[in-house]
Amino acid sequence: MNIGREFYEKTKYPYLSQSDQSKELPPPPLETPQDGPAIDLPQPPTTAAGNTSVANGINRRRSRREFGSRPLALEELSWLLWASQGVQEKGEIRTVRTVPSAGGRHPFDTYLAIAKVAGLAPGLYRYLALSHQLVSLREDPEIGARLAEICLNQEWVASAAVTFIWAAVPYRSAWRYSERAWRYLFLDAGHVCHSLYLACEAIRAGCCAVNAFDDDTLNRFLDLDGVNRFAIYLAPAGPR
Numbered sequence: 238m239n240i241g242r243e244f245y246e247k248t249k250y251p252y253l254s255q256s257d258q259s260k261e262l263p264p265p266p267l268e269t270p271q272d273g274p275a276i277d278l279p280q281p282p283t284t285a286a287g288n289t290s291v292a293n294g295i296n297r298r299r300s301r302r303e304f305g306s307r308p309l310a311l312e313e314l315s316w317l318l319w320a321s322q323g324v325q326e327k328g329e330i331r332t333v334r335t336v337p338s339a340g341g342r343h344p345f346d347t348y349l350a351i352a353k354v355a356g357l358a359p360g361l362y363r364y365l366a367l368s369h370q371l372v373s374l375r376e377d378p379e380i381g382a383r384l385a386e387i388c389l390n391q392e393w394v395a396s397a398a399v400t401f402i403w404a405a406v407p408y409r410s411a412w413r414y415s416e417r418a419w420r421y422l423f424l425d426a427g428h429v430c431h432s433l434y435l436a437c438e439a440i441r442a443g444c445c446a447v448n449a450f451d452d453d454t455l456n457r458f459l460d461l462d463g464v465n466r467f468a469i470y471l472a473p474a475g476p477r
């Protein structure tokens with residue numbers, strides 16, 4: 238059977254294993270812990286969000302691959318992170334965020350390849366959604382060019398102020414949904430990215446979804462094992 242067809246077939250309800258949640262196993266953490274000094278972000282939602290209506294944002298949304306030279310302001314980055322993964326309620330086993338996710342599992346860690354954000358050295362960062370903070374993972378003045386190469390030489394990627402990279406943590410969702418969770422990873426990632434599109438429109442910035450990348454190289458770049466955590470989707474973004 239074709240692998241895609243088999244995936245669809247074997248993730249139908251009659252084939253699913255009993256979930257770890259229903260076996261009363263403990264839930265995984267709501268967010269992957271991260272060592273390192275945390276950088277506070279301006280509290281969202283901020284005035285950087287402007288006052289664009291949802292209707293206007295939807296109407297104007299486009300995939301944008303050309304960015305201006307102005308750095309992104311920290312308030313703007315804060316807004317984009319909030320709109321795509323911001324936590325509004327933290328429960329014992331789930332979070333409520335600005336985007337939907339099956340069962341409130343939110344099975345992603347957000348990495349940022351920052352090239353031009355005012356006040357932040359170029360390099361790789363991670364967003365701590367629970368506390369709305371960043372952690373710097375390493376400095377890298379060539380991060381944009383490196384990422385463009387990983388994205389199968391899509392050169393425009395290098396001109397983004399910041400690239401959002403969403404890494405899937407499958408067990409966060411599979412704990413509740415067993416094999417069915419693998420469908421939700423890809424569906425949930427779409428919601429996150431689309432929210433980023435609309436949030437960009439609100440501040441006259443732009444972004445473009447990217448799924449053409451070398452998976453193994455990108456996972457190494459992010460120091461992910463490619464099994465328990467792997468890059469699933471990314472979006473270069475910046476002022477227009």
Ligand SMILES: Cc1cc2nc3c(=O)[nH]c(=O)nc-3n(C[C@H](O)[C@H](O)[C@H](O)COP(=O)(O)O)c2cc1C
Nearest residue numbers: 298299300301302388391445446447448449450470
């Ligand atoms: C799942 C997905 C993957 C995509 N991957 C890429 C990509 O690797 N490179 C790229 O330039 N655009 C990529 N795009 C953007 C599409 O090409 C774009 O959405 C399409 O051309 C329609 O244009 P619009 O978004 O402006 O309506 C991707 C879009 C989606 C939804």
